[in-house]
Amino acid sequence: MHIAVCIKQVPDTKNVRIDPDTHTLVRQGVESIVNPFDLFAVEAALRLKDAKGAKITVITMGPPQAGEALRDVMSRGVDEAVLLSDRAFAGSDTWATSTTLAAAIRKMGDVDLILCGKQAIDGDTAQVGPEMATLLDIPYATFVKAIDILDTNHLKVARQTDEGAEVWKIPTPCLLTVIKEVGEPRLPSLRHKMRAKKAQIPTWGIADLGLEPESVGLSGSFTQVVRVFSPPVRDDRVILEGSVSEQVEQLYKLLKEAKVPGI
Amino acid sequence: MDYFLTEEQKMIQELAYQIAKEKIRPVKGELDEGEEFPWEIMKVLAQSDLFGLYIPEEFGGMGGGIFENCLAIEQLARECIGIATSFAASGLGAYPILLHGSTELKQEYLPQIASGERLAAFGLTESGAGSDVSGIQTTAVKDGNHYVLNGTKQWITNGGESEIYSVLAITDRTKGPRGATFFVLEKGDPGFSFGKKEKKLGIRASATRELVFQDCRIHKDRIIGREGTGFIAAMKTFDKSRPGIAALGVGLSQGALDISAEYARKRVQFGKPIISFQAIQHKLADMATKTEASRALVYSTARYMDTEPSDSSKVAAMCKLFAGDVAMQVSTEAVQILGGYGYMQDYPVEKMMRDAKILQIYEGTNEIQRNIIGQEVNKEYGRKKDTFF
Structure with missing residues (x-):
């Protein structure tokens, strides 16, 4: 696999x-990390590898320094x-990102x-x-908390939804997005850390893909971020005090005064 | 200070500290309070390859030496020397096999120890044999191709938790120091059982138990080295392991300094952070100086010892003595700087002070270290031709 x-x-x-x-992120001096949710995806892959054997390839799209994130998970x-890096990828929204990642999956082939x-x-x-799965025309499941290999062409996955858990049989190839219940990410090992340090990581650009x-x-993106801002701090808040029933009474009065529909 | 570590040595430090920070820090208080053996952390350390740092690659290790092992121990000890002791004690149990074992014993046990799949322990101390190793009463009597062990070992670190034990027993009392022999014992060997778990002042996450041998019959292939080489093996093991104990002291001192300095910068009294007062600054200055001095001594000793010198006893004893005493002093001052907070269990330094005391006691008390250093100094100067008088 x-x-x-x-x-x-x-x-x-x-x-x-x-x-x-400026209402923008202050990036100076801020450390970059691997998105914590993605570490759960790495752990899920490693657990499948431990149980049944598998080859795991990690990909990311980003500037050359995103190679550090790749080395972190290799460790x-x-x-x-594989690093997907090209000036042409700059300014990607989720659609353009999915387009680029899907192309890399296609290039990998197997x-x-x-x-x-x-x-x-x-x-x-x-x-x-989900966008990648749609572009690749393969099934997908989101919020997956457990993955089992059923047979050579199917997985059994458990999804966590607000209503409860769902268990699906899903054919491969497929895409899963995982949640923290798949298992706590393991820490690096010294051997893997040494291997990751020396690894030659290929970079694929727009021509390779x-x-x-x-x-x-930016040109492949449907959306653009025009402004980032912190929501203004509201100072018109009222904190209710007293017993629960007293607070409910006060709340009701305040909602009525504010002419909230239905009150 | 830059100690000119190699890329690989820096990775060991980085990985060990990551484990300390992410895995040990959140649980150390609970494990100390509950006197619970840190199995979860041992599993993490096993998966990280750190158990095999000093074991040759041909036996499944990373092929490093005492220095690499010390670097890992130091980083773990910044958070908890109870947990770090459990880790380091496996190495203490492995050293007799590594130094004196037959190829068969090495092939059988070292890969399991290197992978962390099984922990090792070292069984020497008895109720009547602490500093005076010659007081050992546990006997191993030859019977055909087997030996029959009888006796009780006391205060054995990792006792009951480890599966592999290097145990010293008397095989021929008439031969004095040449009458003791090391054996490999396995948890589960018939006639080998464990006494109760001891309650301790500090390093409470580490397990300390009696090893009890009642007509415990084991094959002669389990002898480490040759019959009668036990005392020499014990002394050589201690030479190898003492820098590791010293590294526990360096890590603990650093941990105590880190907390004290941050606290002193944040704690405001008389309208100022207390670090602005000379009384506190001088304490921190002494703590930082002693910590760095003990690190410098441990690093240079460990590096020297990895060159397999013939005169390692003196320097091994020096670093164990110095770093242990410094850890006791620095952690005591840390409690003083934090004042009432330092004395409370909600803050981490009282545990450090309780833990530090063991560093002056186990693996040879610091008084025994002074004896060793003193005797070596006497011998060294006895050989000198040059004279001042």
Whole structure:
């Protein structure tokens, strides 16, 4: 089985600040990390490898320094890595990103399973996984918490939804986005760390992927971020005090005064 | 300070500290409180390849030496020397096999120890034989191709948790120091059982138990080296392992300094952070200086010892003595800097102070280290031709 894991390098949101004047992320001095949800996808792939044997290739699209994210997951036991990097990819929205990643999966040819984290902690869209599956015309399942290999062409996966758990039989090749219940990401091992340090990671650009310039990057994007801003701090808040029933009474009065429909 | 580590050595440090920070820090308090053996952490360390740092590649290890092992131990010890002791004690149990074992014993046991699949332990101390190793009462009597062991080992680190034990027993009392022999014992060998788990002042996550031998019959192939070489093997093992104990001290000192310095910068009294007061600054200055000095001594000793010198006893004892004493001093000062907070179990330094005390006691008390150093100094100067008088 060949498993491809798609990861993203993101700023460590524990340390992110927004510039109050320009309303953009202050990226200076902010450490980049592997999107934490993607580490669960890596762990899910490694567990399948431990149980049944598999080759795992990790891919990411990003600037050359995103190679560090690839080496990080290689140090945890991933076999190979590919970096998708080209000036033409700059400014990609989720669609252009999916187009680029899907092209890489096609180029790899023999992928049986694609694993992604449920979403990235910077954009929080959760779109890239499903979009890739759609572009590749393969089935997908989101919010997966458990994966079992049923037979050579099928997986049994459990999805966590707000209503409860669903168990699916899904044919391969397919794409799964996973949640933290798949298992705690393992730490690196020294042998893998040494291998990752020395690994030659191939970089694929627009020509390698056979993509047209208008389908990738900013020009291949349907959406553009025109402004990033912090929501204004609201100072008109009221904190209710007293017992629960007293608070309910006050709340009812306030909602009525505010002429909230239905009250 | 830059100690000019190789790329690989830096990776060992980085990986060990990542484990300390991400895996040990969140659970150390709970494990200490519950006196619970850190099996989860041992599994993480096994998967990380760190158990095999000092074991040759042909036996499944990483092919490093004492220095590499010390680098890992130091980083783990920044968070908890109870857990780091459990890790390091496996190495102590492995050394007799590594130094003196037959190829068969090495092939059988070292790969399991290197992978962390099984932990090792070292069984020497008895109720009447601590600093005075010659007081050992456990006997191994030859019976055909077997030996029959009887006796009790006391305060054995990793006792009951480990599966592989290097145990010293008297095979011929009439031969004095040449009458002791090391054997490999396995958990589950008939006649080999464990006493109760001891309650301790510190390093409470590590397990300390008695090993009890009652007509425990094992094959002569389990002898490490030759009959009668036990005392020499024990002394050589201690020479190899003492820098590791010293590394526990360096890590603990660094951990205590890190917390104290951050606290002193944040704690405000009389309208100022307390680090602005000379009384606190001087304490931190002494702590930082002693920590760096002990690191420098341990690193240079470990590097020297990896060249297989013939005169390692003195330097091995020096670094164990110095780093252990420094850890006790630095952790005591850390509690003082944190004041009332330092004394409370909600803050991490009281545990460091309780833990540090063992560094002056186990693997040869610091008084025994001074004896060793003193005797070596006497011998060294006895050989000198040059005279001042």
